[in-house]
Structure formats: C-alpha cells, structure tokens
Amino acid sequence: MTIKENLQNIKNTLPENVTLVAVSKTKPIEDLCEAYEGEQRIFGENRVQEMCDKYEKLPKDIQWHMIGHLQRNKVKYIAHFVELIHGVDSLKLLQEINKQAQKHNRIIKCLLQIKIAEEKSKFGLSKEEATNILNSETFKGMKNILIQGVMGMATFTEDLNQIQHEFKKLKTVFEELNQRSPTTNQQLTILSMGMSNDYTIAIEEGSTMIRVGSAVFGARS
Numbered sequence: 001m002t003i004k005e006n007l008q009n010i011k012n013t014l015p016e017n018v019t020l021v022a023v024s025k026t027k028p029i030e031d032l033c034e035a036y037e038g039e040q041r042i043f044g045e046n047r048v049q050e051m052c053d054k055y056e057k058l059p060k061d062i063q064w065h066m067i068g069h070l071q072r073n074k075v076k077y078i079a080h081f082v083e084l085i086h087g088v089d090s091l092k093l094l095q096e097i098n099k100q101a102q103k104h105n106r107i108i109k110c111l112l113q114i115k116i117a118e119e120k121s122k123f124g125l126s127k128e129e130a131t132n133i134l135n136s137e138t139f140k141g142m143k144n145i146l147i148q149g150v151m152g153m154a155t156f157t158e159d160l161n162q163i164q165h166e167f168k169k170l171k172t173v174f175e176e177l178n179q180r181s182p183t184t185n186q187q188l189t190i191l192s193m194g195m196s197n198d199y200t201i202a203i204e205e206g207s208t209m210i211r212v213g214s215a216v217f218g219a220r221s
C-alpha cells in the first residue's frame, strides 16, 4: 500500500474530533511529499535537526509537531516555526520555550507529557508534578506559552488491557487538570495518545490526537 492509501484508510476510521499527526521521523523528504499530496498537513518529528531540515525544504503550510524529548538548549532552533510541543516535562523547559517564543513574538502551544507507562525509559510528569507546574507563579507569568493539554505513551506490550488501563489513567489526569478554570495560558483541549499499534484503543478511551508513524510510512529501519 502507498503512503496516500495508508493515510486515507486511517482517516476513514477517525471520528471527526480526532486529529492525525503523521510521524515522519527518519523518513525521507519524498515520503513526506507523498503524504502532503495526500492532504496531510501535520507532521511529527522527534529530533530538532531533522525537523529543521524538513521545515526548510517543505511547503510552509505544514504544521510541525515536536513529539520527542526536547533539550532546553535546542528550543531556540525550532521556536520560530514549531506548532505544538508534545513532550514538555519540566518548568525549566517551559521557561526556555517561553523565552524563545517571546523573541519571535509568538505564543508556542505545548502539551505536558504525563508518565503512564511502566517502563523506566519513558519520560513524563506525575499528575502532582503537572499540577504543581500549572499552579506555580512562574508558569502563571508566562505570556508566550499556551498549554493545550497532555500527552502520554503507553507501555510497549501485547497486553491490550494494560494499554487500555494506561490510557484511562491519562484521560483521568486530563480531566482532573481540567477542573481548574482555563486562563490565557492554559486551555486544556488536547489529549494526545495513541500510536500505530494502539491508536484504536486510544480513540475508544477518548484521545483527540493520535501520533501515527509506521502505519502511515511503513516500518522504520
């Protein structure tokens, strides 16, 4: 199947309120062009350098989502164009994003990454840590940030019950954080969960944004 066909097949199954981020990491420009011709406009990358290279080469109506772990010293390279940063896991990182966004006179949208998986390797905040960030005076003073929701990754496992359980956990965190009243820099509407292997479960559990790579572009080497 072609990339366009893969995209179409996935889109045909998506409820209207679910956004598809096509995760193009490691894939060549030609593959992204094909997805673009198939009307895809949102791409996800996990490396700063790679995302910058692709941004330079591709049409400017593409929205670039940073889905990987972002180092503070690299925020400056993407601050002028990044559409949404999924993996925010500290107040210090937010401070840097706010500072760089200010330089470019923009507001950068972010999601807080919440740790839901068992694996030690997965980054993310606990619900308490996320709450503390949103409650902090430092955050409240950030004028160039908009927190739009939360992101999480389930454990890499065959156990569908466990995946479902972890997505339910993320949905609960999302709802609890949402009990706070929205402010100018926090309006939580995005629940980013679901990848190639588990996005159907994620959608059943209330995902509003799925990040799908291999099911669109084929396996990565």
Ligand SMILES: *Cc1c(COP(=O)(O)O)cnc(C)c1O
Binding pocket: 023, 025, 046, 067, 068, 153, 194, 195, 196, 197, 211, 212, 213, 214, 215
């Ligand atoms: C690579 C990646 C994806 C997509 O993974 P697939 O299994 O190829 O769909 C989604 N989210 C994050 C954070 C990733 O790093």
